[in-house]
Amino acid sequence: MTLFRRTTASLVQSLGITGATAILVVGVLAPSGLDSQIQAVLAVFLATVVLWITKPVPYEISSVLCVVLLYVLGTAESFSQAASGFSDSLVFFLLLLLLLGKSVSKVGLDEWVANRLTTATSTPRSSFWRLSSAILLLAFLMPSGMARAVAFMPVVDQINETYGLGDDSPFRRVGYFLVGHVNPMVSLALMTGGGMSVLTAELIDSMVRPITWIEWALFMAPPVVALYVGIVLTSSRLFSIGDTVTVTPTPERDATAATDGEAAGGSAGDSLETDAVSSQPLSPDQRFVVTCLLFAISLWIVGSFVGIPTILPAMIVVAIFSLPWYRIITVDEFRTLSWGFLFLIGTMLSLIEVMQAVGAFDFVLGVVFSVVPADSHTAVVLAILFLFAIGLRSSFSSIAAAILILFPVFVEFAAVLEINALFLSFTLLLVLAATIIFPFNFSTVLIAYERGPLSLLEVTLLGLLTLAFATLVATLSWLLYWPVLETLTSGLF
DSSP: OOHHHHHHHHHHHHHHHHHHHHHHHHHHHSOOSSOHHHHHHHHHHHHHHHHHHHOSSOHHHHHHHHHHHHHHTTSSSSHHHHTGGGGSHHHHHHHHHHHHHHHHHHTTHHHHHHHHHSOOOSOHHHHHHHHHHHHHHHTTTOOOHHHHHHHHHHHHHHHHHHTTOOTTOHHHHHHHHIIIIIHHHHGGGSTTSSHHHHHHHHHHHHHTOOOOHHHHHHHHHHHHHHHHHHHHHHHHHHTTOOOOOOOOOOGGGHHHHHHHHHHHTSOHHHHHHHHHHHTOOOOHHHHHHHHHHHHHHHHHHHHHHHOOOTHHHHHHHHHHHTSTTTOSSOHHHHHTSOHHHHHHHHHHHHHHHHHHHHTHHHHHHHHHHHTSOTTOOHHHHHHHHHHHHHHHHTTOSOHHHHHHHHHHHHHHHHHHHTOOHHHHHHHHHHHHHHOOSSGGGSHHHHHHHHHSSOOHHHHHHHHHHHHHHHHHHHHHIIIIIHHHHHHHHTTTO
């Protein structure tokens, strides 16, 4: 990290501590005419958000501090209520999903699939189509967007090097855009496709109506695939990927491969090595992991009809992976888990519980309604709501926190406006997932920005492009697809 980045990070962290402290002092001590509990819980909420955004301390510390403040300031009736979010099944389900992601990476399954599907054998343009197809296909097998990003970034660099292209080539730039911006959104196609889907499904189930694994796939898979295809086609034109450099890394054409590799400025040996790696069969450990994951997916599908809890298949597979005969999951996997993310989720669930109990959400709704003209059309109200959601989301490094904050508010507005709460929930998820204004808005974007060739301006512009596509797809789905699907599936689930 350069001196400028270190100085900037230190300044942001100092401002975060100062701002959070000021919010707490003013919120707790300053008279405002609000109910004291509402004022205190909003102060704790805002101070915690500031600490999460600026990150002067680890998420674990700021999360525990929030729980303690909820209890000490009297906003929660008991410490159990202040920490109630940590007893939610969602926290444990996310823990199990993270462990499953660790198991996929540990046996090298992610790299095997990525190498096999994205081997560079023709031109940069054809390799781009392979890369985009691989990301789409793997989203249905590998639930973690972060795991796919980690697997595909080296593949993008490898293909780029095979063709002898520069570090800032159009292929490498569009590749990092797909891996960082678009790749996580494909996970939304499945209810168990990652933290965003799981969290939203749990909230829909508790606040809107029960939803099954199959229902989620029917409602979300077609819009998500349409969104992905639209962005891929558009980005292929924006970046003008070349279609002239060719590499044919096959053993039968060693001389041709060498000639092409030298002409392109790359290494034919690297290409042949890549081809050899991509043709390797699955190892016994990889076959075992694939079998167990397919077993879990089957249970999730069956469970949608017979009522098997979503957490059970994940628990069974994790337990199998940890058995002495396999040791795919060990204590080392637990040590390297994203505990800060889990603490953040548990704390946000606790905050929601306390804020609902003291009536803080009713107050927030009143404030939002006060800026909306009484005779506004429903579309105008929704536009204002989503602009508010986009603004709030752009301040977060975690989409989970934004969903937890905004979801109850949007459900309340759905009731007031008498619109379909399920459609509104899906639209909110699509829009929030596509809101990438700054690199820190998504972990995969941040990693791609730090490792890749995209500038800060390009990250923002491409994020706005993704958001525009998501808004268009969600709108068309709401007006044309979801109503027809709901009618056809009425009574089936």
